[in-house]
Amino acid sequence: MEKLFGPQEPLPKYMTKKNKSYHALGMIEDITERKNAEKELQNSKNFAENLIQTANVIVVGLNVEGEINILNKAAEEITGYTLNDLKGKNWFEVLVPKDKYPHVWEEFISLTQNGQIPKTYENPILTKTGEARYISWQNGILKEGNKVTGIISFGIDITERKEAEEEIKKLNEELEQRVIVRTSELSKSQEALLNLVEDLNEKSDELEKSWQSLETKNKELETFTYSVSHDLKAPLREIDGYSQILLKEYEKKLDAEGQRFLRTIRESALHMNQLINDLLEYSRLERQTLRPTAINAKDLVETLISQKKTDSNFHKFTIKANIPNIEFHSDKDGLTLSLRNLIENAYKFTQKSAHPEIEIGYLDNDSKHTIFVKDNGIGFDMKFHNRIFEIFQRLHRSEEYEGTGIGLAMVKKAIERLNGKVWAESEVGKGSIFYIEIPKIHPNDNYKL
Numbered sequence: 427m428e429k430l431f432g433p434q435e436p437l438p439k440y441m442t443k444k445n446k447s448y449h450a451l452g453m454i455e456d457i458t459e460r461k462n463a464e465k466e467l468q469n470s471k472n473f474a475e476n477l478i479q480t481a482n483v484i485v486v487g488l489n490v491e492g493e494i495n496i497l498n499k500a501a502e503e504i505t506g507y508t509l510n511d512l513k514g515k516n517w518f519e520v521l522v523p524k525d526k527y528p529h530v531w532e533e534f535i536s537l538t539q540n541g542q543i544p545k546t547y548e549n550p551i552l553t554k555t556g557e558a559r560y561i562s563w564q565n566g567i568l569k570e571g572n573k574v575t576g577i578i579s580f581g582i583d584i585t586e587r588k589e590a591e592e593e594i595k596k597l598n599e600e601l602e603q604r605v606i607v608r609t610s611e612l613s614k615s616q617e618a619l620l621n622l623v624e625d626l627n628e629k630s631d632e633l634e635k636s637w638q639s640l641e642t643k644n645k646e647l648e649t650f651t652y653s654v655s656h657d658l659k660a661p662l663r664e665i666d667g668y669s670q671i672l673l674k675e676y677e678k679k680l681d682a683e684g685q686r687f688l689r690t691i692r693e694s695a696l697h698m699n700q701l702i703n704d705l706l707e708y709s710r711l712e713r714q715t716l717r718p719t720a721i722n723a724k725d726l727v728e729t730l731i732s733q734k735k736t737d738s739n740f741h742k743f744t745i746k747a748n749i750p751n752i753e754f755h756s757d758k759d760g761l762t763l764s765l766r767n768l769i770e771n772a773y774k775f776t777q778k779s780a781h782p783e784i785e786i787g788y789l790d791n792d793s794k795h796t797i798f799v800k801d802n803g804i805g806f807d808m809k810f811h812n813r814i815f816e817i818f819q820r821l822h823r824s825e826e827y828e829g830t831g832i833g834l835a836m837v838k839k840a841i842e843r844l845n846g847k848v849w850a851e852s853e854v855g856k857g858s859i860f861y862i863e864i865p866k867i868h869p870n871d872n873y874k875l
Contacts, residue, residue, distance in 0.1 A: 459675075459676070459679075460676075460679070478496065478498050479498045479499055480498075480499070482500060483500060483580050483581060483582055484498070484500045484501040484504055484561060484579075484580065484581035484582065484583070485497075485498040485500065485501060485578065485579070485580055485581075486498075486501055486517070486578070486579045486581070487568070487576060487577070487578045487579075488517050488534075488576050488577055488579075489575065489576040490538045490539070490574060490575065490576055491516065492516045492517050492518045492519075492531075492534060493514055493515065493516055493517070494509075494512045494513060494514065494515055494516075494517050495513070495514075495576070496509075496578065497509040497512055497513075501581075504551075504553065504559055504561075504583055505521060505551065505553050505554060506553045506554030506555055507520075507521075507553075507554050511554075518530070518531050518534070520552075521551045521552055521553075522549060522550075522551055522552070523552070527549055527550070529549075530549045533547060534577070537565060537567060537574075537577055538567070538574050538576070538577060539574075546562065546563065546564050546565075547562075547563055548560060548561065548562045548563070548584065548588075549561065549563070559583055559585045560583070560584050560585045560587075560588040561581040561582065561583060561584065562581060562582050562584045563579045563580070563581045564579070564580045564581075565577050565578070565579045565580075566578050566579075566580075571690070586639075590636055590639050593636055594633065594636045594637070597629060597632055597633055597636065598633075600629070601626070601629045601633075604622070604625050604626075604629075605622070605626075608621065608622035608625070609622075665691060665692070666692055669688050669689075669691050669692040670692065672688055673685065673688050673689070673692075716757045716760070716843065716844070717757055717758070717759070718755055718756055718757055718867065719755070719756075719757075719758055720753050720754075720755055721753060721754045721755070721756060721758050721761060722751070722752075722753055723749050723750070723751075723752055723753070723754055723788065723795075723797070724747075724749040724750065724751045724752070726758075726761070726762065726765065727747050727749045727765065727786055727797075728747060728749075730762070730765055730766050730769055731745055731747060731769070731786075733766075734769070734773060737773075739777055742777070742782060743773070743776070743777075743782045743783070743784060744781070744782070744783045744784070745783075745784045745785075745786075746783075746784070746785045746786070747785075747786045748785070748786070748787045748788065749786060749787070749788050749797070750788055752788075754795055754864070754866075755866075755867050756844055756864055756867070757843075757844055760840040760841070760843060760844055761840075761844070761864070763836060763837070763840050764836075764837045764840045764841055764848070764862055765797065765799075765862070767833040767834065767836060767837045768799040768837060768860045768862070769784070769786070769799060770833065771799075771833060771834065771860070772784045772799050772800075772801035772803065772858070772860070775801065775803035775804050775805075775858070776801040776802060776803035776804075776857070777803075778803075778804070779802055779803055779804075781802075782801070782802065782803070783801065783802045784799065784800070784801050785798075785799075785800040785801075786798070786799050786800075787800070789861075792866075793865060793866055794846075794863050794864065794865055794866060795863070795864050795865075795866060796861055796862070796863045797861070797862055798859050798860065798861045798862075799859070799860045800857065800858070800859045800860075801857045801858055801859075802856070802857040803857050803858065804854070804855065804857075805852045805853050805854045805855055805856050805857050805858050806852045806854060806858065807852075807854055808851070808852060808853075811849070811850060811852075814834055814850065815834050815835060815837070815838040815848065816835060837860075837862070841862050841863075841864065844864045844865075845864070845865055846862060846863050846864035846865065847862075847863050848860065848861065848862045848863070849861055
């Protein structure tokens with residue numbers, strides 16, 4: 427041993443035998459990089475937790491039983507409770523009693539047990555003082571692998587908006603009643619007519635003030651939407667960035683399951699980023715000003731098809747475009763968005779067909795333009811016809827077909843703003859046909875919603 431390691435200090439007698447020494451040999455592994463990676467991940471987690479606590483929106487986290495495990499400062503201010511007050515208590519017993527608001531409990535069950543896609547909804551909560559506050563929620567599902575572990579909800583207090591809406595409704599009802607009463611009095615007296623005009627003017631002023639208040643709330647909601655999108659995108663970028671670094675720099679140090687977990691984290695972050703972008707685009711639709719202009723229908727469709735040529739699977743598709751060389755006079759942004767989403771939809775649900783085909787055609791009549799997008803994809807049961815045009819409603823799991831459940835809802839909203847309509851015909855296993863129909867208008871027509 428001395429030849430290998432040099433002179434050694436003599437060992438105690440109990441560690442020697444017949445003048446032989448026993449020594450220990452140790453192994454040292456440098457785990458600095460792993461510790462640094464763990465520290466970075468912990469920093470990202472701390473950043474996200476700090477963001478939740480300091481956000482200007484209400485943030486609530488529940489497990490699958492409905493027990494509260496997250497309650498940020500904004501939520502504490504609204505409810506009057508602290509996290510310590512509610513930790514482990516059931517949300518549907520304290521703040522939204524299931525016996526009083528059963529539809530909210532049913533939504534929760536659908537989210538956590540039936541795999542329903544999260545959607546936006548509004549409901550009241552009972553504060554510590556017993557006051558009911560109306561909250562607009564956007565829910566997200568929390569998962570570990572494929573297992574749902576709970577939900578996280580982002581909310582904004584819309585009580586004042588609700589009160590303004592109720593006030594407007596009340597004023598309208600009062601106004602209608604006064605019109606009925608005053609109308610009956612017209613036959614009796616000219617004075618009654620003057621009183622009616624006076625009352626109408628007063629109510630008109632009140633309605634104007636109420637609408638101004640509602641407009642202010644809508645602007646606040648718009649500001650909130652952009653704020654939430656910015657606040658949510660920042661930690662998502664962090665998660666995506668660090669996930670890429672881990673996969674690139676530490677891939678060989680992770681086993682297959684660890685690599686799968688990292689890829690799942692990154693895919694979830696990218697999916698949530700796309701969801702935020704789609705929600706913003708959906709909310710912007712209602713506020714965008716319509717700008718009717720001349721649109722060459724054939725050129726528009728050919729441009730949209732050419733944009734798909736960069737897709738690696740494009741060569742597998744047969745795409746036919748039978749659009750005449752005619753001009754529409756409509757809002758180009760709304761029409762383009764609608765056709766792009768229908769083509770993307772046909773492309774997505776047809777790509778698993780043996781010989782995928784998409785046909786884009788035109789139907790004409792005296793007063794309307796109709797464009798259809800036909801495919802030979804998987805199709806759907808017509809009993810779900812209306813559901814597919816609702817936001818966040820999907821007929822297939824995201825693991826089977828990617829998407830956010832917002833595309834067809836945007837098509838419907840965009841076409842309805844053009845005084846048109848959208849519908850579909852389909853049969854399971856035999857493909858689908860989606861139609862959009864818009865009125866023919868002349869450039870000099872007075873184009874109004």
